[in-house]
Amino acid sequence: MIEIAGVSLALGGSRILDNVSLTVPKGGVTALVGPNGAGKSSLLSLIARLRPLQSGRITVDGLPVDTTPSRQLAKIMAILRQDPGVASRLRVVELVGFGRFPHHRGRLTAKDHEIIAASLEQFDLSDLTPRFIDTLSGGQRQRALVAMTFCQGTDYILLDEPLNNLDMFHARNLMRTLRRIADEHGKTVLIVLHDINHAASYADRIVAMKDGAVVASGQTADVIRPDILESIFGFSMRVEHIDGRLTVLHHA
Amino acid sequence: MTDVVIQRVMRHEGRLVMMAAVAMLVGVAFMTIGLRGNLAFVIELRAARLAAMVLVGVAVAVSTVVFQTVCANRIITPSIMGLDALYVFCQTALVFALSGFGFAGIDPRLHFLGNFTVMTSLALALFLPMLRRRFDLTLMLLTGVVLGVLFRSLTTLLARLLDPNDFAVLQGAVFASFNTVEPDLLLLAGVITVAGVAIAWRARHILDVLSLGTDTAIGLGVAWRGTAAGLLVLVAALVSASTALVGPMAFLGLLVVSLAERIVGTNRHAILLPAAALTAIIVLVGGQTVLQHALGGEGSLGIVVEFVGGIVFLAILFAGGRR
Structure with a gap:
C-alpha cells in the first residue's frame, strides 16, 4: 500500500502540489490522469524518493520513503521517469541488466540472466x-527502459507516461503486460497516463489530478464520467460502453 | 544474448592486457635506455621518477574518470574545482612570503602535507554542503570555477610583485615536473593514491549505475547524495596528492580518459578505470622517455602534456558533434 498524507511541494516559489493525501491499495493498476502541470509526475517523483519530501509523509508498504535506505526501497519499488536520458554508451542487454542491480550489486547470477532474458523477450527486444541504446528509435528505447524497470522485479512499479513514443502494438502490449502482472503476480502498478481510454480499459482505479490536488479518486467506472472528466480537462466529452468497455469519445 | 556480452568482455580484457604489455615495455625502456655512469645511482634515480609517474598517472586517470561520471560530463576535469589554481596560488604566496631561497628551504614532507591539506580542505568546504538538503552539483562546480578565477588573479597579482629570481623559482615549482621527486614523498603520495584507487575500484559497479543518470541511479537504490559527495572527496584527495607531489597536471586526465574510452570502447568502469590508468602511465612514462632521450632536453613533461592535451580537447569538442 502506498500512503500519501498531507504532501505539498513548492518549486522556485510556485506551488506544484497542495496538501495531497491519497491511498493506493496494494495490488492492481492505478492510473494517474490529469492535464499538463497537474503535478502527476512530481507526485510520482516524491513517492519514488527522487525528490526530497518538503512536507507531509509518504510510506510504501509501511516504509517511509524519506528515511528508508535507498537500496531497501529499490527492492520493493521501481520507477521509470519520463524520458530519463541515458548518457552512457550501452547495449540494450546491458541497460536492461541494470534493473537487477539492487539485487546483485555488481555480479550477475544465473537467475539474473534468466530474468533479463525473459524481460527482453517480453518487450520484444x-x-x-x-x-547500442543511442542507435535505437525513441519507441525502442522506451521499451528497453520499461524492460529494465520490470527486471527490477519489485512489488511496486511506478511508470511516468510509459506509452511515450510507443506504437499502438507496443502500447497495447505494455498495458496488457501491466494488467497481467497485476492479476497474476499481485503487483501494484501506479502509472501516469495521458490516453484516457488506456486508463479506462486497463486500470482498476483512477486518480484524477488538477492544479496540484487530487480531484477524484476511485474505481474506474466511478471516475470516468462526463461530469468529472469535464471538470478536469475543461471540455465536455461523451462516455460510452462499447462492447462492455468504457470508451471516452473526446475527439469531437 | 549472454554470448554477445561474454564476447565483448573478452575483447575489452584483451585490449587491457595489450595496454598493460605496452605500459611494461615503456617502463622497461625508460629504465634501461642510455644507462651509463654510476649504475646504482642512475637506476635509483630513474626508479623514483618511474614510481612518481605511475602514481601520478593512476591518480589523475582514476580521479578524472570518477569525476566525469559523477558530474555526468565526459569533457571536464577535476581542475574545474579550482584545486590546481589554489596550489599555484599557495606556492606563489609562499615564495612571496619567504622569498625564493626560503621557499627552497621548506621541509619537503611538510610542504607536501601542507599543500595536500589546503587542497582537500577547499574540496571539503565545497562538497560537504552537498550532504545537506537543497544541493545542486552545478552550483558547486560553478563555485569552484569562480574560486579558481579568484586564485588565478591573486596569483597574477603576487607574481607581479615578485623579484625576477624568486619568479624563476616559482616557475620551477608550478609546472609539473618529475625531475626532482623526493623518495619520502613518494611513500606519502603512494599511500593516499593506493587507498583512493582501492575505494574507486570497489565502487566500480556503483559508478556504472551513476552513469545512467541521477534519477535512474536513485531508482536502482544508490543513495545519490552521500555517494556523490563521498566520491567527489575521493577525487579531491587523489588530485591533491598528485598535485602536491609533482605539480598541476590538468589536461592529462582529460587526454588519457578520452583516449582510453576510444581504445576499449566501453564506459564500464571495471574496464575503463584500469584502461585510463594504463593510458596515463604509457603517456607519462613514454613522454618522459622521449623527452629525455630523443629530445635530449631537461624540458618539462607537464608543458608537453598540457600542449598535447589541449589539442586533444579541441579535437574531442569538434568530433563530439558527430555522436
Whole structure:
C-alpha cells in the first residue's frame, strides 16, 4: 500500500502540489490522469524518493520513503521517469541488466540472466539486444527502459507516461503486460497516463489530478464520467460502453 | 544474448592486457635506455621518477574518470574545482612570503602535507554542503570555477610583485615536473593514491549505475547524495596528492580518459578505470622517455602534456558533434 498524507511541494516559489493525501491499495493498476502541470509526475517523483519530501509523509508498504535506505526501497519499488536520458554508451542487454542491480550489486547470477532474458523477450527486444541504446528509435528505447524497470522485479512499479513514443502494438502490449502482472503476480502498478481510454480499459482505479490536488479518486467506472472528466480537462466529452468497455469519445 | 556480452568482455580484457604489455615495455625502456655512469645511482634515480609517474598517472586517470561520471560530463576535469589554481596560488604566496631561497628551504614532507591539506580542505568546504538538503552539483562546480578565477588573479597579482629570481623559482615549482621527486614523498603520495584507487575500484559497479543518470541511479537504490559527495572527496584527495607531489597536471586526465574510452570502447568502469590508468602511465612514462632521450632536453613533461592535451580537447569538442 502506498500512503500519501498531507504532501505539498513548492518549486522556485510556485506551488506544484497542495496538501495531497491519497491511498493506493496494494495490488492492481492505478492510473494517474490529469492535464499538463497537474503535478502527476512530481507526485510520482516524491513517492519514488527522487525528490526530497518538503512536507507531509509518504510510506510504501509501511516504509517511509524519506528515511528508508535507498537500496531497501529499490527492492520493493521501481520507477521509470519520463524520458530519463541515458548518457552512457550501452547495449540494450546491458541497460536492461541494470534493473537487477539492487539485487546483485555488481555480479550477475544465473537467475539474473534468466530474468533479463525473459524481460527482453517480453518487450520484444530479443533482436535488439546487441544494439547500442543511442542507435535505437525513441519507441525502442522506451521499451528497453520499461524492460529494465520490470527486471527490477519489485512489488511496486511506478511508470511516468510509459506509452511515450510507443506504437499502438507496443502500447497495447505494455498495458496488457501491466494488467497481467497485476492479476497474476499481485503487483501494484501506479502509472501516469495521458490516453484516457488506456486508463479506462486497463486500470482498476483512477486518480484524477488538477492544479496540484487530487480531484477524484476511485474505481474506474466511478471516475470516468462526463461530469468529472469535464471538470478536469475543461471540455465536455461523451462516455460510452462499447462492447462492455468504457470508451471516452473526446475527439469531437 | 549472454554470448554477445561474454564476447565483448573478452575483447575489452584483451585490449587491457595489450595496454598493460605496452605500459611494461615503456617502463622497461625508460629504465634501461642510455644507462651509463654510476649504475646504482642512475637506476635509483630513474626508479623514483618511474614510481612518481605511475602514481601520478593512476591518480589523475582514476580521479578524472570518477569525476566525469559523477558530474555526468565526459569533457571536464577535476581542475574545474579550482584545486590546481589554489596550489599555484599557495606556492606563489609562499615564495612571496619567504622569498625564493626560503621557499627552497621548506621541509619537503611538510610542504607536501601542507599543500595536500589546503587542497582537500577547499574540496571539503565545497562538497560537504552537498550532504545537506537543497544541493545542486552545478552550483558547486560553478563555485569552484569562480574560486579558481579568484586564485588565478591573486596569483597574477603576487607574481607581479615578485623579484625576477624568486619568479624563476616559482616557475620551477608550478609546472609539473618529475625531475626532482623526493623518495619520502613518494611513500606519502603512494599511500593516499593506493587507498583512493582501492575505494574507486570497489565502487566500480556503483559508478556504472551513476552513469545512467541521477534519477535512474536513485531508482536502482544508490543513495545519490552521500555517494556523490563521498566520491567527489575521493577525487579531491587523489588530485591533491598528485598535485602536491609533482605539480598541476590538468589536461592529462582529460587526454588519457578520452583516449582510453576510444581504445576499449566501453564506459564500464571495471574496464575503463584500469584502461585510463594504463593510458596515463604509457603517456607519462613514454613522454618522459622521449623527452629525455630523443629530445635530449631537461624540458618539462607537464608543458608537453598540457600542449598535447589541449589539442586533444579541441579535437574531442569538434568530433563530439558527430555522436
